[in-house]
Amino acid sequence: MKKEDKILILDFGSQYTQLIARKIRELHVYSEIHPYSLDISSIQRFQPKAIVLSGGPQSVHESNSPKADPQIFQISIPILGICYGAQWTAQVFGGKVESSQIREYGRTELSIIHPSPLFDGLPPSFPVWMSHGDHIEELSQAFEAIASSLDCSVAAFQNLEQKIFGLQFHPEVHHSQFGKEILSNFLFSIAQCKPSWNIPHWIDEKVQEIRQQIGSAKVISALSGGVDSSVASVLVHKAVGDQLTCIFVDNGLLRSGEKEQVQEVFQKHFHIPLIVIDGRKKFLEALKRVTD
Known part of the structure; x- marks a missing residue:
């Protein structure tokens, strides 16, 4: 490399x-x-x-x-x-x-x-x-x-x-x-730097690093739908494919249509295995009478 x-x-x-x-x-x-x-x-x-x-x-x-x-x-x-x-x-x-x-x-x-x-x-x-x-x-x-x-x-x-x-x-x-x-x-x-870095080369490098680290193991990713976890999940999936499973928790505090958007993007567009957990009752019960 x-x-x-x-x-x-x-x-x-x-x-x-x-x-x-x-x-x-x-x-x-x-x-x-x-x-x-x-x-x-x-x-x-x-x-x-x-x-x-x-x-x-x-x-x-x-x-x-x-x-x-x-x-x-x-x-x-x-x-x-x-x-x-x-x-x-x-x-x-x-x-x-x-x-x-x-x-x-x-x-x-x-x-x-x-x-x-x-x-x-x-x-x-x-x-x-x-x-x-x-x-x-x-x-x-x-x-x-x-x-x-x-x-x-x-x-x-x-x-x-x-x-x-x-x-x-x-x-x-x-x-x-x-x-x-x-x-x-x-x-x-x-500094005498060489202008040789670009995003595609960086992605290829990280994909190789991820493959070497994971090998044949299975991977789970806690997916929030935000930028950080989304980019990390897509990058890992590019490296190891269906060895990755993403888990998305609906905590009852999502924006309207956010769960469906995550499912659309990750299941239909990227074809990444995704488990959606309905945690609304558990989270909202825990938040009862909590004031800020």
């Missing part, structure tokens, strides 16, 4: 983290989201080609704010910090992060003030999407500022030698005009 380049996304709680993963995958590079607390040995076992640090809703000054293992900066792979991820990076290296009197939220004009491979092929200024209460007041000597905005003197920074970059804005949202190009520059020019 061909080994694909992988991007590790450490999640600090941003509402856009899933979007980062999707944008990277749209560029045909595989990405996985893991919690910010992932230990360094697990990171090294994952063997990422690069790491992306997501944004997050908290301030780096809060005592319980999320902090990744600083050893990530010592494993010699490119790192891109976005918003909170950039602020935390600057702070780890001795920079000064301050609370802003004016919260910068929404579209703003970014001005490139120093050449960077992150901005190769881009115009000197363009609109981006900001969403932050803190700002980087001062960088340590490890970094140089490469972009600014009206209310943010350090809107982006870099350490070319260590290939560490920080963006105070969100390249993953469509409001940032050249966000795709910035991510592309990071993936291909800086």
